[in-house]
Amino acid sequence: MSGTAVGNGIPWLRELLDARWTPEERPRQLEALVGYLVRRSGPCAEERSGCEEEPSPLSCVGCRGFLREPVTVQCGHTYCRRCLRGEPRRRCRLCRQDMGREPRKTCVLLQQLAGTWFPHRHGHDETPELLEVGNYKEALRRVEICMESDRNDLTLRLYRAESFAGLCEFGKATEDLDFLISQQSNWPEVYFKKAKILQGTGCLYESLSFYLRTLALDETYEPARLEIEKILCDFLSPVQETVEGVLKELERTSLPNSQKPFVLGANKDEPVYDVQPCSVQHVGVQEVGRSGLRRTSSVHLFHSKQSSVDETLKRVASEPLLGSQEKGAYLKRKFSLSEQDTKVCGDMRTKHVKHGDNSVLDFIMDATDFECSLCMRLFYEPVTTPCGHTFCKKCLERCLDHTPQCPLCKESLSEYLARRTYNITHLLEYLIKKYLPEELSERKSVHAEETSELSNLTKNVPVFVCTMAYPTVPCPLHVFEPRYRLMIRRCMETGTKQFGMCISDPEKSFADYGCMLQIRNVHFLPDGRSVVDTVGGKRFHVVKRGMRDGYCTADIEYLSDIQVSQEEYPQLKELHNAVHKEACRWFQNLRYRFRSQILHHFGAMPETEEDIQEAPNGPAWCWWLLAVLPVDPRYQLSVLSMMSFKDRLLKIQHILTCFSRDQPK
Helix, strand or coil: CCHHHHHHHHHHHHHHCCCCCCCCCHHHHHHHHHHHHHHHCHHHHHHHHHCCCCCCCCECCCCCCECCCEEECCCCCEEEHHHHCCCCCCECCCCCCECCCCCCCCCHHHHHHHHHHCHHHHCCCCHHHHHHCCCHHHHHHHHHHHHHHCCCCHHHHHHHHHHHHHCCCHHHHHHHHHHHHHHCCCCHHHHHHHHHHHHHCCCHHHHHHHHHHHHHHCCCCHHHHHHHHHHHHHHCCCCCCCHHHHHHHHHHHCCCCCCCCCCCCCCCCCCCCCCCCCCCCCCCCEECCCCCCEECCCCCCCCCCHHHHHHHHHHHHHCCCCCCCCCCCCCCCCCCCCHHHHCCCCCCCCCCCCCHHHCCCHHHCCHHHHECCCCCCECCCEEECCCCCEEEHHHHHHHHHHCCECCCCCCECHHHHHHCCCCCCHHHHHHHHHHCHHHHHHHHHHHHHHHHHHHCCCCCEEEEECCCCCCCCECCEEECCHHHHHHHHHHHHHCCCEEEEECEECCCEECCEEEEEEEEEEEECCCCCEEEEEEEEEEEEEEEEEEECCEEEEEEEEECCCCCCCCCHHHHHHHHHHHHHHHHHHHHCCCHHHHHHHHHHHCCCCCCCCCCCCCCCCCHHHHHHHHHCCCCHHHHHHHHCCCCHHHHHHHHHHHHHHHHHHCCC
């Protein structure tokens, strides 16, 4: 969508909107209109994802310049602090994920690496501060000095463009911005700054086009959205129809001369927009209803010679009233644009210039620079906290199990823990993978061995020492101890999703028999605790006890019932039916309150099975009944350990007989 197309479309749209907007409706309607225009620029957004490249070492993923004051955001990508200053966007321009909230602190490790490897690249770190306070001459002087040693630093180019714009040298500023677009054509901030220059010099239609390009690259770039709404607010006359209705008409008829939306990846032979050089001319201003604002009228674009271009730029730069509202009016001016000024990069797949010594050499890499301060080993899945410190993901999780603080600076990480978004720091992972492949391979082997040990379901099986568990019976758990947080997390990460449950034993630390629990769901609470939904699985006998990282482990052997012969089966079936009938009678004679509590916690009693010896642990209803019977856990444990279904039925029958005598008739 070119500047000319936008200019031709505005009068047509103004005629279409024939009713007045109320002040209450205007923000919503303008927002809808902006959204439509950005969607019209959709091809740019679609090609955006295809043009992304893996950033070179120590390069900002936002501006592709040298990574000064590196800040790792929530998604794991790293920006220079300058790209994040003012927080113009909420989503990462690479992965489109949430970047998290302020404050964001400098990544300590990456800052140290940058200072060690490239100490000469930090000479202009104060330039952003100079630009913020408006000291453009000093900022320009420093940038020029730095560019003598590195002409290819894109960030320096952007600093220089800002300095030129601050000194009203708009032609030079535009040249630098066009160069940046040719080298990094998917950089939203460059389009935004060029739009600001065009807007400030009166080229409102062209500035609107560049604002739309900014949003097409990054729909969360709020400053661009606000400027578009301001421009449209001044362009459009008061109307009665809502913008939603107008947009339906737009979809049906489309704007004149704007059938092809702008595409940043178009061929260079096909101009993306057709802004022609124009001379500076004063034109009349119109009143905008009761708002008192001055609005620009149509501007006639025509070809002119290069000499008039330079002269016009000087006139615009020296105009004292440019951008002033002292008289409540905007001056209707446009400065001439040369071919270079209006040229947009045609090939989005053009690789950006490598920044000379920005490539890290193998011989300066030291594995000790990439050691976790907690495990003293090479980083594995490095994550960076909001306070700027970096650890292995699993090392940090173990620390947060004990206290929600950074292990180094003790800053609170409560919000970080609540989000549980421990995303890998992509730049560190890239550096380790590229320059330390042998060390990384060794580190992965160690991790694989540890994971394999944790995945074994007969050797060193994790044991939760808490309560009785039974096959097929639900067992909800509230996990708050750090050792069991770690245990549950490991069970989930290894994929086994199983652990043993035993009751405590004063002499052996835990009982000789237990039941495996299968994790069905884990609900993490903001403070790190969790509610774990489990169900009983196989029974086991403890062969050997052990300990790992604070929680108990055991070598186990699984138990299964010994099946009876065909001759004994009818007698076993008869006993089974009698005990089941007695169990149902006992349950029905319970008080309503007790029955309700049992049903709420354990659910209804399972149905009887056709083949009572089919399951290795026997019918499920027996375990459900054993779980709800109010007997001593030691007695329940003795029943759990039995491998004879007949003996188990006799034990349960004995318990039911005792309880039935005490029940009211």
